Amino acid sequence: MSEEHVWVVGDCLAPFANNDHVETLGGVLSRLERGPHGKEVTVLHPGLGVDRTCWRDVGDAITRRGLSSLVLAHGEPPQPVARHRVLKKAQDNVLLGDARASGEELCASLVVPNETEMLRDHTAEQQHVPGMLLIEAAIQLVTWGVGETVPPTARGETRYAVMHRCGFSFGRFVFPLPVLLRGRLSRSGEADDERVPLTAHLWAEQAGETTGVYDFELNAFDPRAVFAIEAGQAGKTLARAGAPSGEEGSTE
Structure with a gap:
């Protein structure tokens, strides 16, 4: 099965999502709620503008929609200093x-x-x-x-x-x-x-x-x-x- 790798960036950085293989966090969450499109595996990677709480939301949405075999949230955003x-x-x-x-x-x-x-x-x-x-x-x-x-x-x-x-x-x-x-x-x-x-x-x-x-x-x-x-x-x-x-x- 083929894989698509996608960078996920914060909604504050939406202009960058006009490039291939880049989506905003809001766009990814909306797509997950709509369900799978095809059988290609999508591997998501956190870019800037995505914190650990938001990344957990992505993981929760994948699990809730039963998409764990088709969508993978890979890696984790950095932990900010105090x-x-x-x-x-x-x-x-x-x-x-x-x-x-x-x-x-x-x-x-x-x-x-x-x-x-x-x-x-x-x-x-x-x-x-x-x-x-x-x-x-x-x-x-x-x-x-x-x-x-x-x-x-x-x-x-x-x-x-x-x-x-x-x-x-x-x-x-x-x-x-x-x-x-x-x-x-x-x-x-x-x-x-x-x-x-x-x-x-x-x-x-x-x-x-x-x-x-x-x-x-x-x-x-x-x-x-x-x-x-x-x-x-x-x-x-x-x-x-x-x-x-x-x-x-x-x-x-």
Whole structure:
């Protein structure tokens, strides 16, 4: 019996489903409810925009309709990291899954939640993943890597990543298929109690090709130290700006 292999992507990435062997999650679930069409085996693979809960829904629909001999949900989407590990208030904005570190080496899968505001607010409506989302994913991997690999402060607090230089290079479009983010987080100077200087060199891989490179310079700060610096700079900026006069922007 022949097999058809299909990538399943989130409904938020519907333009990509105009390609052969790609369907949206909503389209797959509708097709499963209608029942089998022919006797060819369909093997479904999770792409971006499909989380583990949705993938279980696909498996449940296959079982409920008695289609286990004709439809197979193969593999599983990555498990997202906890939102506090990448300094996010909403789990839907977490873009990393199955993250791991070994020494200075970092690796994670790209996760694109179907409801992330970074797609809802993107107007291009093309079939590729927006560059700004990929930059945010790289920043999240650096943030996660600092918490995972840099020793905490003497008080046991996780250090706070503060970036002061970055560079991005995009070589290929990234599509709603599996993506790996890899890289290295390295010491770049003498550390003290307040800060640990670091550099990060990251790249994204899809279908065996490097799609982009991301470089950062940063400090892993004692949180109390960086918040004190921030407060001091805020006070100085307000002093330089002076009290609002109400005259700026006047048309008289």
